[in-house]
Amino acid sequence: MLKTLIVDDQPAVRTALEVLFDLHALPTLVASSPQEALELVATEDVGVVVQDMNFTEATTSGHEGLQLLRDIKRLDPDLPVVAMTAWTSLEMAVRLIKEGASDYLAKPWDDTKLVNTVKNLSRLRELALENTRLRAGGARARAALAQRHDLRGVIYSSPVMHEVVSLVVKVAPADVPVLITGPNGAGKEQVAEMVQANSRRRDKPFVKVNCGGLPDQLLEAELFGAEPGAYTGATKLRVGRFEEAHGGTLFLDEIANLSLTGQARLLRVLQLGEFQRLGSNVTRKVDVRVISATNVDLPRAIQAGTFREDLYFRLAVIEVRLPALKDRPEDVPVLAEHFLGGLRPEGEPLHLSAGARQALLAHDWPGNVRELRNRLQRAVLVRKGVLLEAVDLGLSEAGAPMKAPAEPAATSPALSEDEVAERAAVEQALAEARGVVSRAAAQLGLSRQALYRRMERLGLRVERRLLP
Template sequence: MPTVLVIDDNPAIATALEVLFSLHDLRTLYAPDPEQGLACLATEPVDLVVQDMNFRADTTSGEEGEDLFRRIRQAHPDLPIVLLTAWTHLESAVSLVKAGAADYLGKPWDDARLMATVSNLIELGQANRLLARERGARQRTRSGIASRLDLRGMAWADDAMAQLLGLVAQVAPADVPVLITGPNGAGKECIAAIVQANSSVRDGPFVTLNCGALPAELIEAELFGAEAGAYTGATKAREGKFEAADGGTLFLDEIGNLPAAGQMKLLRVLETGRFERLGSNRERQVKVRVISATNADLPAMIRAGQFREDLYYRLNLIELRVPALADRPDDILPLAEHFLAGAKPLSPAAREALRRHAWPGNVRELKNTLQRALLLGTGAEIGVAELGLPLAPDGSALPAAGLADAEPDRAAIEAAIARANGVLSQAAAELGLSRQALYRRLERLGIGRP
C-alpha cells in the first residue's frame, strides 16, 4: 500500500488527512514536527510527503517549513513533496515550486484537487521506480553482453538487439552453421563478424563471398577453386574460398542467390568437409565453419523449387534474425553518434528527425545519410536540412511508417493527458498504451509530469 507521511503540528489536520487518504487506499504516517518527520523518513519507506509550512504559533513566515522542505529535498531528491499552509505567500510558493515542490496548497484544501495531486504523484513515482529498474536491468544486460562478447565496435542500445546478441553469445562458441536473416542493410554482415570474432576459430581466417555479386558460372570456381583450363580464361590453378577459409570461417552472403549446382556441392561440403576443384578429380579436405546470410524468404523459395530443402536445414541449424532499424528505434541515435565519431553534434531537431524517419534502407541508409550531412553541412552542428530527409509541410520530421499508431506523438499525448485531467492511467487507456509504455514515451519525449 502506498504510504504518505504527514508532517504537521496540528493533530486535527493529520487526522483529517489520514481519513481522506484511507478512503483512497493510502497508508498514512504522522510526525508533529520537522525533526520527527526527518527521523521517520530515515526509517520508513515513504512514497510522498505532505508537510505544513508553519510550525511556530508566533510567526507565519514559513521559515521552519521551508527549511524542512530543503532538508527533505537534499536527503531524498526524488521524493515528491506537497506543501500545505494556512498562510499562502506567493513569492515563497513560486520559490519552492522552482526548487522542486510538487504542489503548494492552501488550508482548507480542496479534497478533489489534493487527491488528484497525491494520486498522480504516487503513480508517477511508481512509474519512475519501474523505469529505473528497467534501465538498471537493461544496463546489466548490456554490461553482461559487453563483458562476454567482442562486439567489433558495434553500437547498439535497443532491447531487440540485446536479445539477438544474447543469442549470439550462446551460439558463437559452438562449431555449428549459422543462418543470419533480415532485410538489406540491417547489419547481417556485422553480426557474422561478431559470431566469428567470438568463435573457437577466431584466430583463423574469415573469408567472405557475396553469392549475388557473381555470375552463376563463376560461383563454383569461387567456392571450390579451379584447375588451369577448367574454364575459358582459367590460365592457372587457383584456390577457392573453402580452401582459403580452412581452419576458420566462411561467410556466404545472399545465399539465396546460389545456383542449383552450387547448392548441391555446398551441401556435400557441409556434410563431409570434402570437395573437388573444378577440372580436378582429387578430393580436398577442409574444416570450415559456414555462416550464411540472406534477405530472401528461403522457405518460400523451397516451396517454389528454387532452393534445396536439405541444404536449408544444414545451413539453418541456428537462425539469427537481425531486426529492421525501424523495429529497434533505440538504436538509431547511438548508431548516428557512432557514425559521426564526434565530428559534429546533432541538433535536437535533427535527432528527432532521425528517430522519426522510417529508414527503409536500414543501417546502411542511416550511415549514408550522416556521411552526406557531414560532407554538405557548413554549420557547427548537423541540422534537419543537412540530413535531406523528407519533411512534413510544416517543416517537421515525418513519422516513421506505423509510428503514429504504435507511438503517439507529443501533441497527441499532451492532449490525452489534458482530457484526462492529468490522470496518467486514463490517458494511457485512451491512447491504447499500457501505463509503462506511456511512461517510457514521456521520458523519451522529455514531457514533464502533469
C-alpha cells in the same frame, strides 16, 4: 510498497490525513518538522510527499515549506511533492511548480482530489523506479556480457538487441551453421564477426563471400575453386574460398542469391564435408563452419521454388533474427553518439541539436544502421558550426527526408474525381495535425512513409505548423 510521507506541524492535520489515506489503502509515514521529513526521505521508501508550507504559526510566507521542497529535491529530484497550505496565492503556486512541486492544494482539502492526486503520483513514481531498475539492470547485463565476450564493437542499449547479442555469444562456441536474417544495413556482417570471435575457430581463417556479387559460374569457382581451362578465361589454378577457410569460418552474405546449382553443391559440402573444384573429379575434404546471411524471406523463397528447403534447414541450425533499427529506437541515440565520436574532426566538439535528436528519433530508418552512419557523416561534412541540425542530416525535425522543391502545381497531372476527394481528405488530416505527418498518418490509418508517397502522388507538400 511505497509510502506517502505526511509533513505537517499540526497533530490534528497529520491524524486526519493518516486516516484518509488509510481508508484508501495508502500506507503512510508522518513527520512534524522539515528535519524529520528529510531523514525519512533519506531512509524510507517514500513514493509521494504531502507537505505543509508553514511550520511556524507566526509566519505565513511559506519560506520554510519552500526550503523543505528544495531540500527534498536535492535528495531525490524525481520524488513527487504535493504542497498544501491554508494561505493560497497564485504567485506562490507558480513558484512552487517552478521549484519542482508536482501539485499545489489548498486547505481545507478536497478528499477525493487529494487521494486521486496521491494515487496517481505514487503510481508514476513506481513506474519511474521500475524503469530505472530495468535500465540499471540492462546496463549491468550489457557490461557483464562485454566483459566476458568479444562483441566486435557492437553498440546497443535496447532489450531486443541485448537478446540478440546474448543468443549470439551463447551459440558461438557450438560448432554448427548459423543463419543471420534481417534487413539491409542492420549489421549482419558484424554479427557474423561476433560469432567467429567467440567460437573455437576464433584464431583460424575468417573468409567472407558476397553471393550476390558474381555470376553463377564465377561464384562456383569463387567458392569451390577451378582448374585451368575449367571455363573461358581460367588460365591458372584457382583456390576456392572453402579451401582458404579450412579449419575456420566461411561467411556467405546474400545467400539467397546463390543459384540452385550452387545451392546443391553447397548442400553437399555441408552434408559430407567435401567438394570438387570446377573442372576436376578429385574430391577434397574440408573442415569449415558456415555462417550465412540474407535479407530475403527464405521460407517464402522456398515456396517460390528459388531456394532449397533442405539447404535452408542445414544453414539455419541456429537462426539469429536481427531487428530493424526502427524496432529498437533506444539504440538510435547511443549509435548516433558513437558514430559522431568517430567522425568528429580532431579538436572539434560537435554536438547534435535538440531538433536533430528529434529528427533521429522520428525517422523510420529504412536503411537501418548504415543509413544512420551515412546521415551523420553527411551532417559533419555540410554543417555550418559545431551544432549539427536536422537539416544537416537531410531530415526534417518530424523525421521525414528532405525533398527537392515540388514542381509547380500547374505542371502537375490533372487529378481524377476520386483523387480530388482523396487529396481533400489528406489536406484535412494534415491541417488537423498542424502539419505533423506522423499524426496525420495515424488519423488516416497509414504509415508515415505511405502518407508521404500518397502526398507525392497527389502533388501535396507539407508545411509543418507550430502547435498553439
